[in-house]
Amino acid sequence: MSNLLVLGGARSGKSRYAQLRAEALTGELVYLATAQAFDGEMAERIALHRADRGPRWSTVEAPLELAEAITAHSRPGTVVLVDCLTLWASNLILAERDSTAATADLLRAVLDAPGPAILVANEVGLGIVPDNALARRFRDVAGRINQEVAAAVDEVVMMVAGLPLVLKPKA
Amino acid sequence: MSNLLVLGGARSGKSRYAQLRAEALTGELVYLATAQAFDGEMAERIALHRADRGPRWSTVEAPLELAEAITAHSRPGTVVLVDCLTLWASNLILAERDSTAATADLLRAVLDAPGPAILVANEVGLGIVPDNALARRFRDVAGRINQEVAAAVDEVVMMVAGLPLVLKPKA
Amino acid sequence: MSNLLVLGGARSGKSRYAQLRAEALTGELVYLATAQAFDGEMAERIALHRADRGPRWSTVEAPLELAEAITAHSRPGTVVLVDCLTLWASNLILAERDSTAATADLLRAVLDAPGPAILVANEVGLGIVPDNALARRFRDVAGRINQEVAAAVDEVVMMVAGLPLVLKPKA
Numbered sequence: 071m072s073n074l075l076v077l078g079g080a081r082s083g084k085s086r087y088a089q090l091r092a093e094a095l096t097g098e099l100v101y102l103a104t105a106q107a108f109d110g111e112m113a114e115r116i117a118l119h120r121a122d123r124g125p126r127w128s129t130v131e132a133p134l135e136l137a138e139a140i141t142a143h144s145r146p147g148t149v150v151l152v153d154c155l156t157l158w159a160s161n162l163i164l165a166e167r168d169s170t171a172a173t174a175d176l177l178r179a180v181l182d183a184p185g186p187a188i189l190v191a192n193e194v195g196l197g198i199v200p201d202n203a204l205a206r207r208f209r210d211v212a213g214r215i216n217q218e219v220a221a222a223v224d225e226v227v228m229m230v231a232g233l234p235l236v237l238k239p240k241a
Numbered sequence: 242m243s244n245l246l247v248l249g250g251a252r253s254g255k256s257r258y259a260q261l262r263a264e265a266l267t268g269e270l271v272y273l274a275t276a277q278a279f280d281g282e283m284a285e286r287i288a289l290h291r292a293d294r295g296p297r298w299s300t301v302e303a304p305l306e307l308a309e310a311i312t313a314h315s316r317p318g319t320v321v322l323v324d325c326l327t328l329w330a331s332n333l334i335l336a337e338r339d340s341t342a343a344t345a346d347l348l349r350a351v352l353d354a355p356g357p358a359i360l361v362a363n364e365v366g367l368g369i370v371p372d373n374a375l376a377r378r379f380r381d382v383a384g385r386i387n388q389e390v391a392a393a394v395d396e397v398v399m400m401v402a403g404l405p406l407v408l409k410p411k412a
Numbered sequence: 413m414s415n416l417l418v419l420g421g422a423r424s425g426k427s428r429y430a431q432l433r434a435e436a437l438t439g440e441l442v443y444l445a446t447a448q449a450f451d452g453e454m455a456e457r458i459a460l461h462r463a464d465r466g467p468r469w470s471t472v473e474a475p476l477e478l479a480e481a482i483t484a485h486s487r488p489g490t491v492v493l494v495d496c497l498t499l500w501a502s503n504l505i506l507a508e509r510d511s512t513a514a515t516a517d518l519l520r521a522v523l524d525a526p527g528p529a530i531l532v533a534n535e536v537g538l539g540i541v542p543d544n545a546l547a548r549r550f551r552d553v554a555g556r557i558n559q560e561v562a563a564a565v566d567e568v569v570m571m572v573a574g575l576p577l578v579l580k581p582k583a
Contacts, residue, residue, distance in 0.1 A: 079368075194367070196421035196539060208369070217423065230408055231246070231362075231388050233391055250539075251551050252558070253537060402533075
C-alpha cells in the first residue's frame, strides 16, 4: 500500500499535515503514538494533541514495539499514522535496543502493511553539533532512520512553517 | 497589498534578500528593527546591518509594538520591512506578553497595510531539542508565529546559503 | 571546470551523495579530508568513512591548507572532493586564521581548478541560537563560507534524509 513520510522541525506543522493527509483517505484512522509522558510538560502536549485529533481517530501507544503495532493495526480499510519516529528513536536508545535491527523490522512492517501508512519524523540535524555525546548519538540514530525510511516509502514531504515541500514526489 | 515572508537560518542571507526585494520596489523604504542591543555583540551586529542598508532606508525601532509600527509607517508608496519576527518573539517572551494576541494584531496590521510588507523570520526548529524549558518555549512561540504568518502572506521564501527556495509562490 | 556544493545537516547523506556524484564522473578521484582526529569518536568516524569509499579513491588530509591542496591535486582527468568545509571552518577558527582571506583563496582555487570540484558543507544555522559565543562565531563563519561558495559554484544541492533538493540548478 502507498505510504508517506512527513519530515519537519519543531512547530513546523508536520503532525497536523500528516493528520490532514490521513483524514483525506477513507476508512478507519489509527494513531500510533510513540510519545511517553515522562513529565508534566510532555503529558500536557500529548493530551492537547489527542484532543486535537477528534473522534474519527483511535489512539494506540507504541513507544517501542512499533513494527508489531503497525502489523497488528494495519488493514485494507485502515490508515495507520505513526507520530513520531524521532521519539521512537529516543525511546530505543533509552531502552538500549538495537536501532538498526528495529529499523529493519519497522521497514518490513511498513512495506508489508495491507493499508496505507503515514510516518512523521523530526529533522534534528540542522543545528550546531551538540555538546554531549548522547545527543550526538541520538542525532545520528534519528538521521539514519529518516534516511532509511525516506528511501523506502513512496512519498516524502518536508514541512517548513506549515508549508509542504515535496522531497520525493509520489510516482 | 502584496506581502512576503523570508525565512532562513543564521547567516542564510535572509536579511540581505529581503532588502534586495524591498529595494526592487519603488517608493520609500522603512526598516522596522525588532533588535534590542543587550550587549556589545548585539550592538555591533545592529550597527553593521544599519550601515549596510544605505541612505534610501529609514530605520524605526519596534522591539514590541510591531503591529502599531506597521500601521503607523505603511503607506501606498512605502515598503515596510520587518527584521525580524524571531527577535520580536523573544522580546514578547521576555516582556511576558501574550504572543497569540500579539500575532493576531500583527497579522491584522500586515493584511490591512496600504503598502507592501516584507517580513523576515528565523527558522530555529531544525536542531536538537534544547535542554532548557525557556529555549523550548521560545522555539514553540517562534515556530507558531512562522506558521501563522506563512499562512497569511502571499509569498514565502526560505533562504539556504544565500539561495532562495520558494515555499509558497506568489499567486 | 564544473563544480558542485552539497549542503546538508548531520546524517543527511551529503557525503555519500557527493561521493556518488564524483564516482559518476570518469577519471581519478581524490578525497580531500578536512577532518582531524582529536579523540576516539572522531578517529572512528574517519576510519569508517575511509573504508566506505573503496579503492578508486586516494585520500589527502587538508585540515587547513585547503586551497593549496585543491591546486596541487586538481588535474583535467581528476575529480577533487572536499569533505567538508564546515570542519575546515572549525579548524580555521581553532588555528586563529583569517577565515575571510582563507575563503577567498579557496574560491580562487576552486574556480581555477582544471578538473571538477565537489564540495561538501554542513548546514548548522537552523537550530536555536547557541549559548556560547564561540559556537555563535563558528556558526557565523560556517554560514558565510556556505553563502560565498554557493554563489560561486555551478550547482548547489541540499540533502535532507538522503534526498537531494536542488537549490541552484546547473545551467
